[in-house]
Amino acid sequence: METRKPDQTAPDGPARLELEFAVEGRDFAAAGNAASRIKRALEHVGFAARAVRRASITAYEAEMNIVIHARRGVIRACITPEAVTITADDEGPGIPDIELAMQEGYSTAPEDIREMGFGAGMGLPNMRKCSDRFSIESRVGQGTAVRAVIRNERRGTEGRGLDR
Amino acid sequence: MSYFHSVTLEREKCKGCTNCIKRCSTEAIRVREGKARILEERCVDCGECIRICPNQAKVAVTDKLERLKEFRYNVALPAPAFFGQFGREVDPERVMDGLLRLGFDHVVEVALGADAVTCAIRWYMEEHARPRPLISSACPAVVRLIQVRFPSLVDHIIPLQTPMDAAALIARREAREREGLKDEDIATWFITPCPAKMTAIRQPVGVQRSEVTGAFSMSEIYGLLLGVMSQAREDGGLCRASALGLGWGRAGGENHAIGTGALLAVDGIHNVIAVLEEVLRDRLQDLDYLELQACVGGCVGGPLVTENPFVGRTNLRVLTERLADVHPGLPVDASRQIFKSGQLAMRCRIEPRPVMKLDEDIARAISKTEQLERVLASLPGLDCGSCGSPHCRSLAEDIVRGSAFETDCIFKLREQVHALAKEMLELAQKLPPAMRQGEEASRADKDGET
Numbered sequence: 001m002e003t004r005k006p007d008q009t010a011p012d013g014p015a016r017l018e019l020e021f022a023v024e025g026r027d028f029a030a031a032g033n034a035a036s037r038i039k040r041a042l043e044h045v046g047f048a049a050r051a052v053r054r055a056s057i058t059a060y061e062a063e064m065n066i067v068i069h070a071r072r073g074v075i076r077a078c079i080t081p082e083a084v085t086i087t088a089d090d091e092g093p094g095i096p097d098i099e100l101a102m103q104e105g106y107s108t109a110p111e112d113i114r115e116m117g118f119g120a121g122m123g124l125p126n127m128r129k130c131s132d133r134f135s136i137e138s139r140v141g142q143g144t145a146v147r148a149v150i151r152n153e154r155r156g157t158e159g160r161g162l163d164r
Numbered sequence: 165m166s167y168f169h170s171v172t173l174e175r176e177k178c179k180g181c182t183n184c185i186k187r188c189s190t191e192a193i194r195v196r197e198g199k200a201r202i203l204e205e206r207c208v209d210c211g212e213c214i215r216i217c218p219n220q221a222k223v224a225v226t227d228k229l230e231r232l233k234e235f236r237y238n239v240a241l242p243a244p245a246f247f248g249q250f251g252r253e254v255d256p257e258r259v260m261d262g263l264l265r266l267g268f269d270h271v272v273e274v275a276l277g278a279d280a281v282t283c284a285i286r287w288y289m290e291e292h293a294r295p296r297p298l299i300s301s302a303c304p305a306v307v308r309l310i311q312v313r314f315p316s317l318v319d320h321i322i323p324l325q326t327p328m329d330a331a332a333l334i335a336r337r338e339a340r341e342r343e344g345l346k347d348e349d350i351a352t353w354f355i356t357p358c359p360a361k362m363t364a365i366r367q368p369v370g371v372q373r374s375e376v377t378g379a380f381s382m383s384e385i386y387g388l389l390l391g392v393m394s395q396a397r398e399d400g401g402l403c404r405a406s407a408l409g410l411g412w413g414r415a416g417g418e419n420h421a422i423g424t425g426a427l428l429a430v431d432g433i434h435n436v437i438a439v440l441e442e443v444l445r446d447r448l449q450d451l452d453y454l455e456l457q458a459c460v461g462g463c464v465g466g467p468l469v470t471e472n473p474f475v476g477r478t479n480l481r482v483l484t485e486r487l488a489d490v491h492p493g494l495p496v497d498a499s500r501q502i503f504k505s506g507q508l509a510m511r512c513r514i515e516p517r518p519v520m521k522l523d524e525d526i527a528r529a530i531s532k533t534e535q536l537e538r539v540l541a542s543l544p545g546l547d548c549g550s551c552g553s554p555h556c557r558s559l560a561e562d563i564v565r566g567s568a569f570e571t572d573c574i575f576k577l578r579e580q581v582h583a584l585a586k587e588m589l590e591l592a593q594k595l596p597p598a599m600r601q602g603e604e605a606s607r608a609d610k611d612g613e614t
Contacts, residue, residue, distance in 0.1 A: 015527035017534045035445070044533040044561075046521035053316035053444055060445045079533075081526040126446065152526075 017041065017079040023066040025092070028116075031067045034075045035060035038086070045079055047152045054130040055084050055150045061123040062088035062146055068113050069093060070143065083132070083151045094140040102128065102136075168366045170224045170359030171209045173200055177221035182549035184213035184222060189433045189458075190312055190519075194562070195552035206519050208308035209360040210433050210458045211467035224359035224468060227378035229388070232267050235351035237343060239335040240268040241328060241376065242355040244275045244405075244413030245463035248480035249386055249471045256483065258393060260402035263355075265392040266385070270339065274354070275405030277330030278412040279494035282421040284324050284503045289425060289452055297428070297443065297451040298322045300418060304364035305458035306436055307514065311369070314440050315516030322453075323370060323510040327412060328354050328361065332375035333507055334494075351377040355385050357466025358459065370510025382468045406493025407484040414477045415462035417484075418455040425452035431465070433458040522564060536564045544575045 019041060021034035039056040047055070059075065066073035070092025078085045095101045101108070102124050109119020124146075128134045131148035138144040180198040185191075192206035193213060200213075200221065214222040232238045240263045247256050260271045281302075289298065299320045301307055310317050332352040339350045356362055356379040368374040411417030415431035428451050430439045436456045442448050459465035464480055465473035502508055522536070523529035540560040551572040553559040562568035571577045 015530040017530045017537075019537070032441075032445075036441075039444075040520070041533050041537070043518065043520035044522045044536060045529045046518075046523070046526055049316035049516050049518060056444055057446050079530060081530065 015081055017045070017077075019077045019079075021063075021075045023063055023073045023075055023090075025067060025069070025071045025073075027067060031064060032060060034063045038075075038077045038084075041077070041079060042084060047079075047084070051084070051150055051152045055086065057130045058127045058148045058150060059086050061127045062086060062148070064118060065123050065144075065146075066090045066092070068109055068119055073143070081152065083149050086131075086146075086148045086150070088146045089143065090145075091143045094142055094144055095136075095138040096140050098136055098138060167204050168363060169202065169204060169207055169209055170226065170362035170366075171202065171207060171211060171214065172223055172225055173202060174221050174223055175199055177219050179219055179221075181218070182552070182554075183216045183218060185552070185554040186549055187212045187216045188554065189437060190309065191554050191558050193554070194567075195549075203519075205517070206312055208305050208312060208458075209358075209363040210305035210309070211359045212433060212458075214359070214467040224362065224381065226356065226359070226362050226381040226384070226468075227353070229267070229380060229384070231378060232351070232353075235377070236349040237269050237339055237345050238267070238351045238353060239270045239272055239332075239339065240264075240266075240353055240355060241272055241274050241277075241331045241335065243328070243357055243361075243382065243463055244273070244278065244410045244417070245357045245466060245469060245476065245480070246355050246382055246385075246413075247410060247483055248413055248464045248476035249382065249469060250479065252479055252482050254393075255398045256403050256487075257398045257400050258396040259389070261398070261400045262389045262392050262396040263385075264400075264402075265396060266388055268353070270335065271402055272331050272335040272338070272352075273403065273405040273409070274327050274331040275409035275412060276334060276494050277332070278327035278409035278418075278421065279406050280330045280334070280499040280502045281324060281327045281508065282408065282418075283496060283499035284508050285322060285422055285453070286424060287500075287503055288322060288324060295320050296449050297426075297454045299443075299454045300456055301370070301510075302326045302412070302418060302455075303360070303457045303459075304369075305358070305360035305433065306456045307369055308360070308363075308517075309433065309436065309458070310440065311514065311517040312519055313437070314444060315518045317440060317443060318514045318516050320443065321514055323514075325371065325508050325510060326364075327409070328364075329368075329371075329375055330502065330508060333502065336375060353377055354379040355382055356380065357382045357463045357469050359467065360458065369514045370512060372511070382466070383470045386470045403487075403491060404494070406491055407487040409493055410480065410487065411484045413463045414480045415457055415460075415465075416455070417462065417480075419453070422453065426450060427453045427455065429455040429457075431457045431462055432460040522561070532564045536560045539563050539570065542570075542576075543573055546575070548574075550574045 038059045042052045070090035073090030076087045100106055104125045105121040107119045107121030113119040127148055132151045133149040135147045178199045180195050184200055185193045190206045190208055192203045194201050263271045301321050335352050336350050339345050354376050362379045365374045365376045365379055408421040411420055416429045419427040419429045430436050461473040461477045464476035522532040543556040545556050547555040551559050553562050
C-alpha cells in the first residue's frame with residue numbers, strides 16, 4: 001500500500017522529510033492510516049502540539065475525501081522545520097464548482113456515505129480553516145489536487161481548543 | 165525531583181516475558197537484560213501491566229495503614245467503587261462503620277464529593293461554550309494519557325478537580341469546624357481502586373498540592389474490613405451521598421449523574437485512545453462532554469479491586485437503585501458554595517508532556533524520523549515483541565534513539581547469521597592455489613582477474 005520516495009535530502013541540505021501514501025477509494029478499513037502516519041512523524045519531529053493537530057485534521061479530511069469520492073489517490077507530506085505541506089492528488093470525479101464545495105455543509109457525497117456518518121460537507125472547509133495556506137485545483141472527470149501548508153507555530157497553544 | 169509512579173516493578177519476580185510491553189497503552193515498557201523496564205516519562209499509571217503480568221511482578225505502591233499514627237485525626241474517603249465490592253445484602257452503613265473500626269476517626273464518601281462535582285460540571289458547561297467536547301478530569305490515568313499521547317487536547321480537560329478532591333475539601337472543612345482541628349492535624353485517606361489515583365495524590369495536575377494525604381489500596385482495606393464487619397453497625401447515619409454520586413463508581417455513572425447535554429461515556433484505555441483520536445480529528449465537536457475511564461467497567465474495574473468488575477458493576481447498580489430515594493446527597497446550596505468559592509477549580513494549566521520527539525534540534529529530529537521510517541521498512545512487521553520493544557515501530561524508534569540495535573530483531577539477526585553462514589561456506593570451499601586443479605583452478609584465476 002505504502003510507497004516511499006528515497007530520501008532526497010543532500011547530507012548538508014535543508015532538513016526535509018517526505019512521506020507518500022497510496023489511498024484506495026471506498027477502502028474504509030484502511031481510512032485514516034495515512035493521516036495517522038503523518039501525525040506520528042510530526043510528533044517524532046517535535047512539531048508544536050497545535051500544529052500536529054491541525055495537520056492531523058487536514059490529512060485526515062484529505063484522506064477521507066479520496067476514500068469517499070475518488071477511485072484512488074496519493075497523499076504526500078513534506079515536513080521541514082518550519083512547516084508541513086500536505087498534498088492530495090486523486091483520480092476521481094473532480095469538483096464542478098469549487099466555490100460551492102468550499103461552503104460548510106455542502107456535500108456531493110452519496111446518500112449511503114452520509115448515512116455512515118461521513119460526507120457532512122465539512123471536509124474542505126475544515127482543511128482550509130486548519131491550514132495557513134490552502135489551494136485546490138480540479139478537473140471534472142479527471143481528479144482533484146489539494147495542497148495545504150501548516151506552519152509549525154507555537155502561537156495559540158495557550159488557547160482553548162482550536163480557534164474558529 | 166523525579167516523577168513518582170505508583171506502578172513499579174518487582175525485579176526479582178519479573179521473568180522478562182513480553183506480556184506487559186504488548187499491553188501498555190503508551191508503549192512505556194521495554195524488556196532489557198531479561199527484565200521489564202518502565203520508561204518513567206511515558207507511564208500513565210493505568211495499571212494495565214499489573215493486570216496482565218502472569219508473575220505479579222508489577223505492583224501498585226500505596227500507603228501503609230501504619231501511617232494513620234502520624235496524624236491526630238484521620239478521615240477515610242472510600243471511592244464509590246468500594247461499595248460495589250460487597251454482596252448486595254450488605255448495607256453501606258456497615259461498610260462505613262467498619263472503616264471507623266479500622267482506626268479512622270471519620271468517614272466521608274467520595275460519592276459526596278461527586279455530588280458537588282456533578283453540579284460543578286453542569287454549571288461549568290453552562291458558562292463555557294468552548295471547547296467541545298469537554299473531557300472529564302476524574303480518571304487520572306486518562307488525564308495523564310492525554311498529557312503524554314494527546315498533548316494538543318489538554319485544554320479539552322474540564323478544569324475542575326475530582327470527586328476525591330472535593331470529598332477531601334468537605335472532610336477537612338468539617339474536621340476544622342466540628343472538631344476545632346488545625347489543617348495540619350487532619351489527614352484524608354483515599355481508599356483507591358487504582359494506582360493512578362495514588363500518583364495523582366503525590367503529583368496532582370492543575371493544583372500545587374492535593375488535599376488528599378495519601379491512599380490505601382482497596383483490596384488491602386477490604387481484607388482488613390472482613391475481620392470487623394460482623395461487629396459493624398447499620399445505624400451510624402454516616403452515608404450521606406446521593407445514589408447518583410455513588411453511581412460514579414461504574415462506567416456511565418458520571419454521565420448519568422450529569423444528566424444534561426450531549427454526553428458520551430467510554431471505558432477501557434484502548435477504547436479511550438480510539439475516541440481521543442476522533443476528538444483530535446475534530447470529529448466529535450457536536451458532543452458536550454466525554455466521560456473517559458481507563459478501566460473496563462469504570463472504577464469497579466480498577467486493578468486494586470477484589471470483586472470481579474462485572475459483578476462489582478452490578479452490585480453498585482443494584483445499590484444505587486435501592487438508594488435512589490433514600491439519601492438526597494449533598495445539598496445543591498453546599499455544592500454551589502464549593503463551586504463559587506473556586507476551591508474546585510484547577511489553579512494551573514494541565515501541562516502537555518509530549519514524549520515522541522526524537523531530538524531537541526528539529527533538523528536532527530527530521531533526519532532521525534527519516535531514519536526511523538527507513539529502519540521500520542526493513543523490519544519484518546510481525547510486532548512479535550521478542551526484541552523487547554512492543555512493536556517493530558517502537559524498535560525502530562529505539563534504534564534511532566540509540567537504545568537498541570537492528571540485530572535485536574531476531575529475524576534481522578537470523579538474516580545476518582544466514583548471510584554470514586553462506587559467506588563462511590563459500591570461503592570454506594575455496595582452496596589455496598597450490599591445491600587447485602583443472603577447471604577449478606582456471607575459474608579461480610578468472611575470479612581473481614575480475
